[in-house]
Amino acid sequence: MTKYILASASPRRVEILSRLGFEFEAVPSEAEERLKEDFTSLAPLEKAERLSFIKAADVAFNLISKQETKEGDAYIIIGADTVVAAGDEILEKPIDREDAKRMIGMLEGKTHSVYTGVTLILLPRNLLAERNVSGESVYTEPFKILENQMDEEKKEEEPQVEKIIEELKKEGKLSFRTFSEKTEVEVYPMNEAEIEGYTSGLEPYDKAGGYGIQGKFSAYIKRINGDYSNVVGLPAGRLYQEIKEVFRNNELQTY
Numbered sequence: 001m002t003k004y005i006l007a008s009a010s011p012r013r014v015e016i017l018s019r020l021g022f023e024f025e026a027v028p029s030e031a032e033e034r035l036k037e038d039f040t041s042l043a044p045l046e047k048a049e050r051l052s053f054i055k056a057a058d059v060a061f062n063l064i065s066k067q068e069t070k071e072g073d074a075y076i077i078i079g080a081d082t083v084v085a086a087g088d089e090i091l092e093k094p095i096d097r098e099d100a101k102r103m104i105g106m107l108e109g110k111t112h113s114v115y116t117g118v119t120l121i122l123l124p125r126n127l128l129a130e131r132n133v134s135g136e137s138v139y140t141e142p143f144k145i146l147e148n149q150m151d152e153e154k155k156e157e158e159p160q161v162e163k164i165i166e167e168l169k170k171e172g173k174l175s176f177r178t179f180s181e182k183t184e185v186e187v188y189p190m191n192e193a194e195i196e197g198y199t200s201g202l203e204p205y206d207k208a209g210g211y212g213i214q215g216k217f218s219a220y221i222k223r224i225n226g227d228y229s230n231v232v233g234l235p236a237g238r239l240y241q242e243i244k245e246v247f248r249n250n251e252l253q254t255y
Helices: 011-019 044-065 097-107 125-129 131-136 141-149 161-170 192-199 216-220 228-232 236-248
Strands: 002-006 024-026 074-086 089-091 111-123 175-187 221-225
Touching (some): 002 011, 011 228, 044 074, 044 111, 044 175, 074 097, 089 097, 097 192, 111 228, 111 236, 175 228, 192 216, 216 221, 228 236
Parallel strands (some): 002 024, 002 074
Antiparallel strands (some): 074 089, 111 175, 175 221
């Protein structure tokens, strides 16, 4: 049996994945908060894809190392990260009301871009059947390195987890997919009172870019070019098609 794990507790991502008909467990990753790496130099698409991989890899490592898997089951771990960019500037979640007003002021009357990176890490049945010896297994090495990168006691020159996983993928010992979608969002002009009114509520403060397209801010959305669900936090159609490809290519039986 193939089981699905969403490496996020986002209610919006949970809702999108549920609507696709998947039965899954939401297991949030805290890797982004624990990593020492600085992502400010990355382009928006690169950041979204890299963080989606890190979140999925973190949950995959925990699944194997803590032996929380069931023998005979395969797993698809879904990691996602959404980045809002106004020009070249990435807009994170606002830290306070002034920050939210600044962000909305950058978006109103203009078109901005929303990127969601998604990573699928595939844990086949026979990998999990060997998990009792995973302490010395090459299959968990990249995930251990990821954990080391989050440990202040470890050295900074640890090998990059992506390079090791890429090598395992080339050797046919592990399979993963990373992809991304971009949606352009055009916002109606907003006056000062509208910005003040919107940022006085709770909606802006747990969302990248300081707004929720599915909430009150929908009153200011003029048009979108691309996948609406991508702006909410998970590109539903692309995700479904990528999972179909996993089974079409039999990637869950890669070694």
